[in-house]
Amino acid sequence: MNPLLQNTLILALIAGFACMEYVSRRYRDTVQATANDTRLEVLMFLSLIAISQPLALFGSNALCAWLMPAQRNVFADLPWWAMVAAFLVADDMTQYWWHRLSHTPLLWPLHRAHHSANYMSIRITYRNNFFYYLMMPGLWLGGVLLYLGMGQVYVTYLVVKIAVILGAHSAWRWDEPLYRVKALAPVMWVVERTISTPATHWAHHALTNRDGIGHYKGNFGNLLFFWDVLFGSAHITRQYPPAVGLQDDRLFGAEHWAHQMFYPLARSKREHSALRPGGRPYEDGQQEVQVEAHDLGGRMQSGAQ
Template sequence: MIKFLETISQSLNGLGFPVLILALGILEFSLGLYGKHWTKNERILDILSFVFPPLLLYPVLAYLGLKFLPQVIPQYQDLFSWVPFIFGFLIIAIADDLTQYWYHRLHHQIPFLWRFHRTHHSAPYMGMAMASRQNIIYTFLFSQIYLTTILVYLGLGYPALFVRALKTVIVTFAHSSIKWDKPFYRYKVLHPFAWVLERLISTPATHHAHHSSSTDDGVGYYKGNFGNMFFLWDVLFGTALISRQYPKAYGISHYEGDEWYAQLLWPILKSKKEGSELSRGGPVVRADIEPDKLSRITQASSGESDPLHLAFKN
């Protein structure tokens, strides 16, 4: 069984994963699930985000890390090579995903960090490409590749690679526009399994809620559902919302369609969209206008009220 799992992880970390993602992407496009939202600007942003980290950034960081570690801690190389695969898997899965849960959560709760993570939420649609749609600086500073590289050096290579492969599959399918978890909610006989599944890992229903542009419908919940591979962290830390429904709209309510280069490389490159959080001199957190207040103000023709509220997803 262990050998079988190792073989799967090696396949996914090789050509298996790109083939899987390509097949998923073709399926999403053939079903027309991106709709009219996939403009040229969004296509460039999604494709570069999808290609650059795994093909260039991650390999370079891993290579440099494995060259650097022997120079500073040579005595710890393969220190944990005696740990059985299954225990190594559990240790790494918890350490990796719990760390990322808090990375993710803090980027929603600390205004300065939000702008690094904003790119991941700006798309007005969901799809497999969303899993890697990130600001490159965010990816560089908060990448899990550092933890994986250290664990590989310490002798936990196989379980580390297996966790990476499994996590990538779960996260990608949670972002996918294909709502594969629907049958578990539709058929009563599957409800017990659904109850466990939606509390254990991220599913389209729970993670799509995190990407919703609003919380008004009781389905969207960008103030929680931070889990990446394991949704269990949200359950444990009180940030979970499980509705078994999907939002009608995605993205951020004040998205200006910032240029792809600004979304990828802020703060090095700035957006030209006036008032954007990514523009030169723009707000750390944009104040947005609540639709109901705006409507009332328009009808009353009064400018005395203050309709501004923080649209920051904290």
């Protein structure tokens, strides 16, 4: 598959999922994005395809040419399945661990933007901090595999991965009707333990874990959900959380798009924020208590008027 066909298929995937979000009315009914959200999502998508991904791929190629010039295309004769396995480990498994580490206090500010949306849609797929992708090990290791001669499978691998990731974030929950078909139960049992689905990934974006559905401290897989099964972070319910997003944004208002995208170069001035020195995200219990108090205060104030 050549790059032109690859890009055509990726655009077709984006258009297809966007169409399904519209036709199913899921976008109209669930996506309430602000101008702040739109700026962040558009600029992050453009910066990824124009800066971060090319820099990682061409940068790793240049480093390989400098450090191991004799190894160029050394693995070009490997069978296709071996090349796919190499990408699954070097790109997808490392992205699983990068994602998992990004839910620790140290790296959370670089990933927080992805969870600050209070809706699910393909538009949030690449919503992250600029440095999140620039530092992602999988992008750089993918460039190494391309240097070693595995480019013939990379374009196909990338199209499949993007299809799964878009589907997992889509407002249109493609897996939902399939769970209702009893004959497909064995198939879906395998599918939901193999790739990321809306049900498992929506749980990762949940506002809370307290309902037994949300699991924002797990379900980290991108293409393969199998990594969550293998490394003990999987939570499968075949249900969807009633709300997604971040509790501190509900309490204190959304962070400015520039702070979310360019932290630590741009830092929040919000009193409670992970996007400033010394700031950190709330724990779930603390969040719930404060949100309930906040909502109760609002109801009391409304009743007094």
